[in-house]
Amino acid sequence: MAAKTRPVTGGADTHGQFHHAAVVNRVGEVLGTKPFPATANGYRQMLAWMRGFGRVVKVGVEGTGSYGAGLARYLADQHVAVVEVDRPDRKTRRRQGKSDPIDAIAAALAVLSGRATGAPKARTGPVEAIRVLHVARRGAVKARTAAINQLKGLIVTAPEPLRKQLRGLATPALVTTCVNLPADESDLSDPQHAINAALHAIATRIQQLTAEITQASNRLGPLVATTAPRLSALRGVGPDVAGRLLTAAGDNPDRLRSEAAFAHLCGVAPIPASSGKTQRHRLNRGGDRAANSALYTATLSRLRHDPTTRAYAQRRTAEGKTTKETIRCLKRYLARDVYTAIMADLAALNPGLTTIGASLTS
Numbered sequence: 001m002a003a004k005t006r007p008v009t010g011g012a013d014t015h016g017q018f019h020h021a022a023v024v025n026r027v028g029e030v031l032g033t034k035p036f037p038a039t040a041n042g043y044r045q046m047l048a049w050m051r052g053f054g055r056v057v058k059v060g061v062e063g064t065g066s067y068g069a070g071l072a073r074y075l076a077d078q079h080v081a082v083v084e085v086d087r088p089d090r091k092t093r094r095r096q097g098k099s100d101p102i103d104a105i106a107a108a109l110a111v112l113s114g115r116a117t118g119a120p121k122a123r124t125g126p127v128e129a130i131r132v133l134h135v136a137r138r139g140a141v142k143a144r145t146a147a148i149n150q151l152k153g154l155i156v157t158a159p160e161p162l163r164k165q166l167r168g169l170a171t172p173a174l175v176t177t178c179v180n181l182p183a184d185e186s187d188l189s190d191p192q193h194a195i196n197a198a199l200h201a202i203a204t205r206i207q208q209l210t211a212e213i214t215q216a217s218n219r220l221g222p223l224v225a226t227t228a229p230r231l232s233a234l235r236g237v238g239p240d241v242a243g244r245l246l247t248a249a250g251d252n253p254d255r256l257r258s259e260a261a262f263a264h265l266c267g268v269a270p271i272p273a274s275s276g277k278t279q280r281h282r283l284n285r286g287g288d289r290a291a292n293s294a295l296y297t298a299t300l301s302r303l304r305h306d307p308t309t310r311a312y313a314q315r316r317t318a319e320g321k322t323t324k325e326t327i328r329c330l331k332r333y334l335a336r337d338v339y340t341a342i343m344a345d346l347a348a349l350n351p352g353l354t355t356i357g358a359s360l361t362s
Contacts, residue, residue, distance in 0.1 A: 221239045295331045
């Protein structure tokens with residue numbers, strides 16, 4: 001009976017088909033490791049197996065945003081505290097080795113020692129809906145960019161009469177012209193007919209992707225505005241930028257302990273790099289790069305259209321700051337405004353979930 005009530009900590013190394021689980025006691029002794037299928041039945045078996053060693057206090061899960069998303073949701077539904085665990089870095093793996101049991105044990109020990117404390121995203125609310133719609137839009141944007149580059153690359157090597165016809169056209173006009181190029185399907189051995197057919201096919205693909213992007217934007221715009229009205233009202237923050245920042249935050253605002261933690265999450269918190277008499281900070285290359293890019297886009301918009309931001313930039317330039325350093329400062333300040341707005345918006349969607357959010361909405 002005592003063994004069934006002793007506190008234990010679990011860890012899971014997640015993969016596409018199987019998850020490897022481990023259980024340790026309060027002093028870090030490994031009680032067992034075992035693989036389980038990455039299915040609903042496998043999740044039930046894993047939790048029952050862990051509870052066979054004692055009272056499960058917490059479970060550290062790797063990859064809660066990918067392979068471990070289903071497991072994290074199931075554990076949360078079973079009222080088991082889930083902690084997001086980063087995968088071991090290369091230095092640790094060189095020293096300790098690499099295997100699924102080793103990674104599962106490392107996840108459990110990271111939670112037990114307090115090195116891992118992050119709460120995973122809930123993925124059960126409107127922010128998750130925004131994320132999946134944004135994934136579709138981003139994929140279409142990338143595909144359209146690749147198709148436009150292909151189109152222009154073919155034109156570079158096209159026969160001179162065709163190049164002369166297409167030279168100097170803006171991208172929309174270029175696409176429309178290429179869609180209407182004549183091509184003799186019965187004689188594609190002729191390079192002229194073949195390049196016309198190729199340009200027509202690529203231009204048609206660009207038009208289809210443009211329509212897909214427009215549809216995705218029409219879906220995202222109202223959803224983002226409804227979910228985060230305060231965030232959307234910030235200067236320089238459009239639907240695309242707001243969607244990326246909301247995705248970084250997640251549906252559960254209790255993940256964000258402070259505005260400094262949110263700045264680190266977005267990779268805009270300066271990293272100390274001082275030594276001796278030299279006092280300086282360096283660029284932070286960590287964090288969510290999509291959120292970092294979103295803050296950069298909003299900062300550039302403010303520099304173009306916001307007099308207060310331009311005045312700040314001029315003052316920093318007069319102090320000897322470079323343009324890059326000034327933009328980094330502006331991104332850090334913007335992260336503070338974004339954090340306040342996101343916490344208020346998400347707290348309005350989840351009343352009573354977090355005291356910070358509640359205080360911000362009052």
